[in-house]
Amino acid sequence: MTSQYKTSKGNRMWRAASNHLATGLAILSTILVITPLVVIFIYLLYKGASSLNFAFFTKIPRPVGETGGGMANAIVGSGLLLLVGSALGVPIGIAAGIFLAEFGRGGKLANLVRFTADVLNGVPSIVMGISVYSLIVLPQKHFSAFAGGVALGIMMIPTITRTTEEMLLMVPHAIREAALGLGVPNWRSVLSITLRTASPGVITGCMLAFARVAGETAPLLFTAFGNQFWSVNLNQPIAALPLQIYVYALSPYEEWHRLAWAGALVLIVLIVVSVSLVRFVTTRGVLKGAS
Amino acid sequence: MGVGLQVTNLNAWYGTNHALLDINLPIPANEATALIGPSGCGKSTFVRCLNRMHETNPIARVTGSVRMGDIDIYNDVSPVEVRRRVGMVFQRPNPFPTMSIYDNVASGLRLNGFSNRRILDEIVERSLKNAALWDEVKNDLKKKSGASLSGGQQQRLCIARALAVDPEVLLMDEPASALDPVSTAKIEDLIFQLKSQYTIVIVTHNMQQAARVAERTGFFLNGRLVEFDATHKIFTNPGDKRTEDYITGRFG
Numbered sequence: 055m056t057s058q059y060k061t062s063k064g065n066r067m068w069r070a071a072s073n074h075l076a077t078g079l080a081i082l083s084t085i086l087v088i089t090p091l092v093v094i095f096i097y098l099l100y101k102g103a104s105s106l107n108f109a110f111f112t113k114i115p116r117p118v119g120e121t122g123g124g125m126a127n128a129i130v131g132s133g134l135l136l137l138v139g140s141a142l143g144v145p146i147g148i149a150a151g152i153f154l155a156e157f158g159r160g161g162k163l164a165n166l167v168r169f170t171a172d173v174l175n176g177v178p179s180i181v182m183g184i185s186v187y188s189l190i191v192l193p194q195k196h197f198s199a200f201a202g203g204v205a206l207g208i209m210m211i212p213t214i215t216r217t218t219e220e221m222l223l224m225v226p227h228a229i230r231e232a233a234l235g236l237g238v239p240n241w242r243s244v245l246s247i248t249l250r251t252a253s254p255g256v257i258t259g260c261m262l263a264f265a266r267v268a269g270e271t272a273p274l275l276f277t278a279f280g281n282q283f284w285s286v287n288l289n290q291p292i293a294a295l296p297l298q299i300y301v302y303a304l305s306p307y308e309e310w311h312r313l314a315w316a317g318a319l320v321l322i323v324l325i326v327v328s329v330s331l332v333r334f335v336t337t338r339g340v341l342k343g344a345s
Numbered sequence: 346m347g348v349g350l351q352v353t354n355l356n357a358w359y360g361t362n363h364a365l366l367d368i369n370l371p372i373p374a375n376e377a378t379a380l381i382g383p384s385g386c387g388k389s390t391f392v393r394c395l396n397r398m399h400e401t402n403p404i405a406r407v408t409g410s411v412r413m414g415d416i417d418i419y420n421d422v423s424p425v426e427v428r429r430r431v432g433m434v435f436q437r438p439n440p441f442p443t444m445s446i447y448d449n450v451a452s453g454l455r456l457n458g459f460s461n462r463r464i465l466d467e468i469v470e471r472s473l474k475n476a477a478l479w480d481e482v483k484n485d486l487k488k489k490s491g492a493s494l495s496g497g498q499q500q501r502l503c504i505a506r507a508l509a510v511d512p513e514v515l516l517m518d519e520p521a522s523a524l525d526p527v528s529t530a531k532i533e534d535l536i537f538q539l540k541s542q543y544t545i546v547i548v549t550h551n552m553q554q555a556a557r558v559a560e561r562t563g564f565f566l567n568g569r570l571v572e573f574d575a576t577h578k579i580f581t582n583p584g585d586k587r588t589e590d591y592i593t594g595r596f597g
Contacts, residue, residue: 228439232503234401236453236510237429246456250443 102315115282125317127284131293138203143210144260151218156244175212182209183273199292202278210263217259221252257336261329268325271296295321347544348414348513349374355409357390364390366568377545379559386565388548392516396431397424432512436519438499440491446482449491453510468509476505477535497528517547533558556580564588
């Protein structure tokens, strides 16, 4: 009777071997994914760390030929551009995601919005820069931080929209029914229950979009334009880390090359820090045992 | 106090599937009414018609009338209003996973704009006591997530959440089917106590459970209400051959 459930020794060994093989492949893939980030980071440390000093964070760029100076204006400028971009991209992106998952399901408009978001995601960033240039910069007749922020914001929308939609669709139907069954109006249930339950995933989507546009240069070339001086005026051209790196890296001066490396290092560290910070702040209130 | 329901000529569809056919049924106030029948017979669809949850499915349709006291729940009031007055406990415990125990119980009131802390505290305590969960959770109200409780505790949490909005009718769709016998006994005790304040409709696959908790029992088969009578009559001397076959286990 029991013999038919017994496995031969060879069979058992094959199973053990394939188990180890699969585990090994998973570990290998993990290493392959992490390696580029680590390599880039170490290389940036090697090339850029020596140029980092207090002045880098507090001074604005010096004219050609003078040594010293920093990227304080570019760091603040990048922060400001990302603030404007997020203020535009996050609400619109999340709202569109909610529409796709909760209200437009299967409708023609929803399919159109989804298709548009996918196409927008594939638009080269330089095209985004040119579009915003003709929509905002040309009518205003000057470059501005605002135009740069708008370009970044539009680039954030598709990623946020699609992740919000997917995360909302993953919320179990039982949770929505629980809310509706309590006599909660549908819109309230969507905002306070479904979106809240999906919020860790939605925040991840926002952070992905944020991290992606934080390093974008092309959409800023014709919009924020860059600035060698202090400016926090949204209506004026503004410096940004990626722009400054771009200009310095292409320059013929050794001093500027070193500053570009340092700028790249600062940019990547700032992205990691801000993403971790948002994650820390937004998960602090989450209770133990919650899924 | 509970209020009775009067169901008249109720028909329900999912797309072209005619799920309920001409259901006529009085549900008396402050009693437990059990609905039994094989899977797919329409019991769940029926209770979902009583708080208009049925229509949240886009392909679903209903005709007929359900009167609660002297209002027609399909014509006189909005679905949101109906669901506030006719609470529901689902088959699987479904606490809000991101909320604490306290927030789960308070959710129905808070999401309808109620925010008085002192009164909320009172209602949460009373609801948890009514759901026989207070003693087990009173020290972790705001520390623990609703999802961290055991299955049986989660279901009582869901009952407390439904009670907190002070409904007149409580619908329970197989509330104990996912629970172990100890938790099931607790839920049954609870139903017994809740009858004094609420009208209860309970769908169950467990005939002993129906016999234990309900004054009246209805037997559903293929979308029709075959028989509706006092529970002891259904289980000792059913009027219909099909009811007898079902409760004696000859089919279904």
